[in-house]
Amino acid sequence: MTETNRAGRPFPNLQYCVRCCVPQTQEGVIFDELGVCQACQSAEQKIHIDWAERERDLRRTLEAAKASAGNNYDCIIPISGGKDSTFQLHVLTKVYGMKPLAVTFSHNWYSETGWYNLQNSLEQFNVDHIMFTPNRSLINRIAKHSLEGIGDSCWHCHAGVGAFPLQAAVRFNIPLLVWGESIAESSGRASYKTPVRKFDREYFTKVSAKLRPDQMVRDDLSERDLYPFNVPTAEECERVGVYGIHLGDYIFWDDERQTEFVRDTYGWRETQIEGSYKRYKSAECIMPGVHDFANYLKRGYGRATFHSSVDVRAGLLSRDEAWELIRQNDGVRPEGLDYYLKITGMTEAEFFQTMEKHRRAELKKTVIPIYPKREPNEERLVPHPQQLIEKVMLAKAQPESEAAPVAQKSESA
Secondary structure: OOHHHHOOOOOOOOOEOOOOOOEOOOOOOOEOOOOOEHHHHHHHHHOOOOHHHHHHHHHHHHHHHHHHHOOOOOEEEEOOOOHHHHHHHHHHHHHOOOOEEEEEEOOOOEOHHHHHHHHHHHHHHOOEEEEEOOOHHHHHHHHHHHHHHHOOOOHHHHHHHHHHHHHHHHHHOOOEEEEOOOOOOOOOOOOOOOOOOOOOOOHHHHHHHOOOHHHHOEOOEOOOOOHHHOOOOHHHHHHHOOEEEEHHHOOOOOHHHHHHHHHHHHOOOOOOOOOOOOOOOOOOEOOHHHHHHHHHHHHOOOHHHHHHHHHHHOOOOOHHHHHHHHHHHOOEOOOHHHHHHHHHOOOHHHHHHHHHHOOOHHHOOOOOOOEOOOOOOOOOOOOHHHHHHHHHHHHHHOOHHHHHHHHHHHHHO
16 A cells, blocks of 8 residues: 555545545435535534524424423433433433333443443433343344344344334333434434425334344244344234434534533443444444444454544545545454354454455455454453353352452451
8 A cells, every 4th residue: 555545545546435434335424515515514504503593493392392291201311331221311310300111122242331421321310211122042043144144233223222212112101212413413314405304114124234123034033033133014013103313413412522411421431342442332242343344344444444534524534634544443343243253153353354345345355354353352352241240150160269368368358
């Protein structure tokens, strides 16, 4: 690679937004006649919005939900324990006095930090909470077929976070679901000028899961296995009057400031995120590095491209600084890949062969560089529940003569 290329775009044969670092291979990307992507257009539109009027619309919507709820919950908040859902809980409970039912689809890949953040948020906001956790064997089998089916490891999460909150809404007769970030914020799939606000029960299938549960059936995955990932029928949703909103369509959304706020006010914790220079996005999961690395292999960009583009729009980075951060992070082989290969039984060669089938046509003849990770991850990339079980079993197996001093030390402390 020449010095000229090192200072510029990672893949010179691709078109990139002239303002940020979004490439033409991003799904759904739209460039205007000047070469500016829709996410950058949306960021500019955001400055000119009357957010006071938007907030009044939000207040009216929430007051109407409270008035019609009776003794039931006012709304459902899908939460993961991440920064966004923690902020959502703050806004709805502390600012607007709502009584929400918090609902979690567990991907069963919780990190230690993520598990703490989830439990801490429940304690901080005193909300009722239900969680669905698919079994470990099922997750492992789905993860393998997910790579083949959609080109990333996370179909069960994409499908589950769409299906389970809707199932809860129908089961508990709670019409309103409240999500966080607007899709106009940074995804590039919409803009504030041309928003997508109409509720769609199949939104997560269209945007991320890509395949319905019946399309994921394999020899070792039956329709019965995949039943929990089905969204309710249109008739069921209509009976309850289910509708959804994103807070980011009504209040000025600022990831950086909101992360600082929930960290300083509620003790929310950051952690190292593979493939990025930021420490807050997907902190609840051990596998974002594998997800984003797969995206890099098929589309030529990963999490660092996404984050640095957001920072360029916000004026926090120059474009040249962003390119350098992209080079340092996007192409690094994630440590989490070791865990993925273990649970799926795939070899590393099979992993790369599968990803080659999903590579975008624009990159078929391009060498996609991969770099080794220089240092081990701060957190162990094994699901936190499994780590807890291991610790208990290890303590049980430890001879009393070794365990006693530890107990004495703990008592004295």
